[in-house]
Amino acid sequence: QSVLTQPPSVSAAPGQKVTISCSGGSSNIGNNYVSWYQHLPGTAPKLLIYEDDKRPSGIPDRFSGSKSGTSATLDITGLQTGDEADYYCGTWDSSLGAGVFGGGTKLTVL
Amino acid sequence: QEQLVESGGGVVQPGRSLRLSCAASGFTFSSDAMHWVRQAPGKGLEWVAVIGYDGNNKHYADSVKGRFTVSRDNSKKKLFLQMNSLRGEDTAVYYCTREQWPEGFDVWGLGTMVTVSS
Numbered sequence: 001q002s003v004l005t006q007p008p009s010v011s012a013a014p015g016q017k018v019t020i021s022c023s024g025g026s027s028n029i030g031n032n033y034v035s036w037y038q039h040l041p042g043t044a045p046k047l048l049i050y051e052d053d054k055r056p057s058g059i060p061d062r063f064s065g066s067k068s069g070t071s072a073t074l075d076i077t078g079l080q081t082g083d084e085a086d087y088y089c090g091t092w093d094s095s096l097g098a099g100v101f102g103g104g105t106k107l108t109v110l
Numbered sequence: 111q112e113q114l115v116e117s118g119g120g121v122v123q124p125g126r127s128l129r130l131s132c133a134a135s136g137f138t139f140s141s142d143a144m145h146w147v148r149q150a151p152g153k154g155l156e157w158v159a160v161i162g163y164d165g166n167n168k169h170y171a172d173s174v175k176g177r178f179t180v181s182r183d184n185s186k187k188k189l190f191l192q193m194n195s196l197r198g199e200d201t202a203v204y205y206c207t208r209e210q211w212p213e214g215f216d217v218w219g220l221g222t223m224v225t226v227s228s
Binding site for chain 1: 145147154155156157160169170171172205207210211212213214215216218219220221
């Protein structure tokens, strides 16, 4: 049972937009920055978004993040088949004194 | 080029110990907090531990507290995870990662597999 709640799966057609949600509480998302990661099996996770809504260099602007209260969202527009992967939100939980990840969301591009 | 390479994984019996290493290159290792994250087979990412840039300020997931110890040698640009009293549920790929921004892990290794089995 993850501290952060994500939908297990989402799907959309190529070229469309998908939204992945991440729900937490005041001790984690509500008072700490959220990051988002893309993970393909057998590879290293890739940072997509940090500090809620910032993109590292090299990450296309098709990926965007936002946060409101105790929930965060990752939007992916112009979906490509290469976007098929698992996506995770992550943050710090001040009550636990530990890092936390969401359970992960599998994106299928139909 | 910023790079992290984990090593030390393998098959170990329950109750035994294992020490993982992570070698850093291409960046100022001594400036950054470092984390360990793991992924059990068929499961999601699980945060394991963090160590501050100077070796102080360590925190652990409840699932490993009291059994795992994170440390670093900045002179050798290496991060370590000493794992004692290993259990079957510790079976996972273990990744080391750099915290470039608050909870933003921008450099990751390819991971090292740890299998705890009799």
